[in-house]
Amino acid sequence: MNKGKEGIPPGWSYNPASWGQRLPIVGLALVGCGIATYLSLHQLKVFPTVWEPFFGNGSQKVLTSGVSQLLPVPDAVLGAAGYLSDAVAGAVGGRKRWKTMPWIVILFGLLVGPLGMISILLVVIQPVLYHAWCTLCLCSAAISVIMIGPAMDEMLASLQYMRRVKDARVSLWKAFWGYKSVQGKVI
Amino acid sequence: MWAQIINALLGIWLMASPAILSSDKAAATNAYIVGPLIAAFATISWWEATRVVRLYSLPLGAWLLLAPWVLNYHNTTATLNAMLVGALVIGLSLVKGKVHTRLGGSWAGIWAKEPLHKQEAGKQPRV
Numbered sequence: 001m002n003k004g005k006e007g008i009p010p011g012w013s014y015n016p017a018s019w020g021q022r023l024p025i026v027g028l029a030l031v032g033c034g035i036a037t038y039l040s041l042h043q044l045k046v047f048p049t050v051w052e053p054f055f056g057n058g059s060q061k062v063l064t065s066g067v068s069q070l071l072p073v074p075d076a077v078l079g080a081a082g083y084l085s086d087a088v089a090g091a092v093g094g095r096k097r098w099k100t101m102p103w104i105v106i107l108f109g110l111l112v113g114p115l116g117m118i119s120i121l122l123v124v125i126q127p128v129l130y131h132a133w134c135t136l137c138l139c140s141a142a143i144s145v146i147m148i149g150p151a152m153d154e155m156l157a158s159l160q161y162m163r164r165v166k167d168a169r170v171s172l173w174k175a176f177w178g179y180k181s182v183q184g185k186v187i
Numbered sequence: 188m189w190a191q192i193i194n195a196l197l198g199i200w201l202m203a204s205p206a207i208l209s210s211d212k213a214a215a216t217n218a219y220i221v222g223p224l225i226a227a228f229a230t231i232s233w234w235e236a237t238r239v240v241r242l243y244s245l246p247l248g249a250w251l252l253l254a255p256w257v258l259n260y261h262n263t264t265a266t267l268n269a270m271l272v273g274a275l276v277i278g279l280s281l282v283k284g285k286v287h288t289r290l291g292g293s294w295a296g297i298w299a300k301e302p303l304h305k306q307e308a309g310k311q312p313r314v
Contacts, residue, residue: 010307011291016236120227127202127219145227149234156236156290159297160304167305187308 007096009157010187016153017098017105025112025150026090032143033083035136036076039063043074055133062126062134075122079140082115086147098157101178109155112147119144161186190282191232191241197272197279198226210265213258218269221247221254225276235288241280248276 007015015021042050043063052059062068068075089108093101119141126133165175165186174182201222205215225244232241251273255266290296291304 009291009304010311011289011296011302011304013287013289116227116231120223123223124220128216141223142230145230149231149237149240153234153236153290156294156297160291160302163297163302164305164308187311 009098009160011160012157015095015098016157017093018095021150021154022090025147026087028143028147029083029087029090032140032147033080033087035140035143036080036083039076039136039140040074040080043068043076050136052135054135058132059134059136061130061132062137065126065130065132067122067125067129079115079119082111082118083144086111086115090151098154099161100183102158102162102176103178105154105158106176109151112144112151116144116148188233188284190279190284191229191238194229194232194241194244194276194279195226197276198222198224198229201225201272204265204268208262208264208268210268211261214255214260214262214265214269217254217258218265221251235286236290236293238283238286239294241283244276244280248273248280251276 007017009015038047039050041047050059050063063074063076071078086108089104089111092104098105123138123141126137162172162175165172165182168186170182170185171179175186199222201218204210204222205218210218225247228240228243228247231237232239251269254260254273255269260266260269289303291307292299292302296302296304
């Protein structure tokens with residue numbers, strides 16, 4: 001087998017866990033984390049103003065709204081933490097991690113999916129409840145939605161692998177955590 | 188993929204349209220809810236592994252055809268806009284587009300009886 005093809009899941013034409021597939025998602029997550037951190041610092045009153053080129057005082061309205069303060073910490077702090085965990089979960093593991101560590105791939109998919117869903121929810125809430133948009137909040141939401149698709153292919157490869165593990169009557173538990181002893185038994 | 192790029196733009200247009208068309212409140216609220224959802228589903232469908240998500244926009248498109256009558260829009264432009272966008276979204280969501288990659292039988296491959304990934308794995312030498 002030549003090196004370029006190594007790590008491609010059976011029946012696939014590319015490897016969804018290759019660095020070329022993963023690094024752009026990690027990069028997007030870091031950009032999202034940067035935006036969310038900036039917005040957090042405004043919500044935590046470190047920065048008195050916030051950059052808003054289009055919607056007047058829209059960002060102010062959204063970032064000080066009741067929904068954004070529902071939890072003990074401002075919502076952008078949670079967003080920044082979410083993006084950071086996306087970036088870490090996207091970066092951990094090698095090019096065969098769909099098989100060698102399904103737990104991180106599935107965790108990655110589960111982190112990216114809900115974060116994107118929450119972003120969409122916030123994009124709906126802003127205009128409906130507060131009649132306001134916030135440019136950087138919309139950018140952050142766009143980033144988290146763009147991340148969903150490319151994260152899902154890797155999760156698909158891991159779930160298909162788990163199916164083959166089950167059919168081979170090998171322990172799903174051990175395969176999920178990437179025990180070395182089970183990896184040779186299933187392709 | 189082009190169809191889903193247009194759908195994403197239609198979703199964004201729907202979000203912006205209340206301000207541009209000065210829609211009444213019901214029309215605006217509806218556009219603010221449906222627009223981001225259509226834009227998000229279309230964007231997720233840009234990738235081949237999640238191309239199926241484009242179908243989630245079908246009920247939203249159908250709702251846009253009905254919404255002006257159910258929610259009683261008072262603004263003709265907003266009514267026409269919702270119905271036109273709804274019809275376009277339905278049509279474009281049905282466009283699957285070219286799929287260049289093989290994905291081991293895709294999501295059905297997790298449950299199907301003899302999915303492609305299993306057949307191919309059976310042919311490979313064990314390492």
